[in-house]
Each structure stands twice: as structure tokens, then as C-alpha cells.
Amino acid sequence: MGTIVIATNSTLDGVVQDPDGKEGFRLGGWFDRFGGDDLPTWAALETDEALNAEALLLGRRTDAWFATRWSSRSGVWADRLNSMPKYVVSSTLEQPAWKNGTVLRGDVAEEVSALKRRVDGEILVYASYQLGRALLEHDLVDEVRLVVFPVVLGAGERLFGETSDPKPLRLVESRPLGAGLTYVTYRPVAAPEERR
Template sequence: MGKIVISENVTLDGVVQDPMGDEGSEGGGWFLRSSEADRGEWAELERKEALEAEALLLGRRSDEWFATRWLTRSGEWADRLNGMPKYVVSATLDTPRWSNATVLRGEVVEEVSALKQRVEGEIVVYASSRLVPTLLEHDLVDELRLTVHPVLLGTGRRLLGEAGGVIPLRLVDTRLVGEGLVLLTYRRGTAGPAGLS
């Protein structure tokens, strides 16, 4: 059985919108405010995560965004991302933009539940801030990995801003990434001891 892992970059106040600044939103480009050394450490973390994942699960917009940035790249990380199976949740998309992708057209909860039964290992969700709340509300998420960037925006779409109801999480790991980023790993359930590495 597969394991759904949400892997996101967030600001200290939980904003995920426009990390690179290409949407032109107020506060956009916040990802680039981290030091080059911190972004290098982050890239190594993400490379390892991609090598260990079995598949990606994305929304339509994320499929387009990643395809325009990764299809022209090469190297171990890019080759892994471009080659791994991808599943794109969309009611309107006919042909995904990223390579090796399949559109999941049916009801989201049923499609993702069936996907978890078919795929062994980690199914990682990048970006897809409209898909994540649905997955959380329907208890389909096994783990959240949030890389927190040390900036407060005060405005912008938040990753968990639209999730309905109380969702208890348990912190299972805290890790410094570079000198300024923090990786927080949560699983479903009540609070318990957390490791610090």
C-alpha cells in the first residue's frame, strides 16, 4: 500500500503561494530570500526525497508548472523526477504536460484511495495547494514534510487554510536545513515525542 507524503515549502506563517515570484503576488519570491547555501542544502534534501519516492501526485496547475521547469533539465535529480510515474488530479485536463503522467479524472477521494492501493511506497505531493486540503480532510495523507522558510508575509494562500475541521498531527522529526530552514515532519495522530537531528 502506498503512503501519501505532502512535501511543501512554506513561510513561517504558512504561505505557499508564489514562492518563486512568477505569479506577481504581493510577497512573491519568498523562496529566493533564503541564502544560496540554504537552498543548496534544500536541493540535496529534495533530491534524496525524489530518489526514494515511487510516484508523484499533483494538481493540474502543478503539472504545468513543474513540466516547464524540469523537462529541459538533466542530471540524477531531474532524470528521476522526469522519469517517475505521475498522477495528475483534474476534471478538465486531457493531456498532462509533464512526462510519464496519467490523469485521474474521477472523484478525487476514490481515485487517490485506489492509487494508494496500486502503488507501493511513497507518493509525494508537491505544491498542489488546492488538492492538499481535500486529501487531509479525507484522511488520505500519511505524512507532511514542511520546509519552513524564515519569512513572514502576512498575506497569501496558505497550505492548510481551507482544510475543514480539526486534524490532529504528531511531530515526528525536526531538522535544520542549512542555517535558516527547518524541516518539520508530521504524521496523523496525537502529539508525542519528536526527534531532533
């Protein structure tokens, strides 16, 4: 049975939009500006995470974004990302941009539930905040891993949006990554009425 792990970078106020500043968001580019000397430690963490995962689950825009940035790279981390299976959730996409991709076209909850039954191991969700919101809404997320950057932007797209119900989470790990970044891991817990 697979586990869905949302793994993303976020500002302190939850913004995930335009970390590299290439999307035109006026506050973009926060990743390099506020990651600083901690980025090599961050890269080691991300490499280990990819080496221990079985697949990536992405939205359409994220698939295209990662394909342009990773397809031509090499090295341990890049080789793993480029070679691993990728599942792209989209109702309009014909062919994924990144190699080894499969499009999931049907109902998100049904498709991802079926994927969890097929893939044994971690299925990482990178940088796909709209998909992440849908997965959280349908209680399909098994873990949330955030690298929090020490800046409050005050505006921008955030990982978490409205949900129909509260989504309680339990902190399972928190540690610094160098002098400024923080790595936190949460797992969902059953709502009080579900624990009875």
C-alpha cells in the same frame, strides 16, 4: 500499499504561493530571497526524497508549472523527477503537461484511495495546496513534510485551509537545514474517539 506524503516549501506563516516570483503575486519570490546559503542543503534533501519515492501526485496547475521548469533539466534529481510516474488530479485536463503523467478525473477521495492501493511506496504531493487540502479533509495524508523558510509574508495562499474536523498531527522529525531553513515532518494521529 502507497503512502501519501505532502512535501512542500512554506513560509513561517504557512504561505506556499509563488515561491519563485513568476506568478505575479506581490510577495512572491520568497524562496531565493530567504533560502540563501541553505539552498544546496535543501536541494540534497529534495533529491534524496525524490530518489526514494515511487510517484508524484499533482494538481493540474502544478503539473504545468513543474513541466515548464523541469522537463529540459538533467542530472540526478531532474532525471528522477522527469522519469517517475505522475498522477494529475483534474476534471478538465485531457493530457498532462509533464511526461509520464496520468489524469485522475473522478472523485478525488476515491481516485487517490485506489492509487494508494496500486502504488507501493511513497507518493509525493508537491506544491499542490488545493489538492493537499482535499487530501487532508479526506484523511488520505500519511505524512506532511515541510521546509519552512524564515519569513512571515502576512498574505498569500496557505497550504492548510478550513477542514470539517480538527486534523491532529504528531511531530516525528525537526531539524535545521543550514542557518535559516527548518525541516519538519508530521504524521496524522487518530482523533481521541477513533483511538478507543
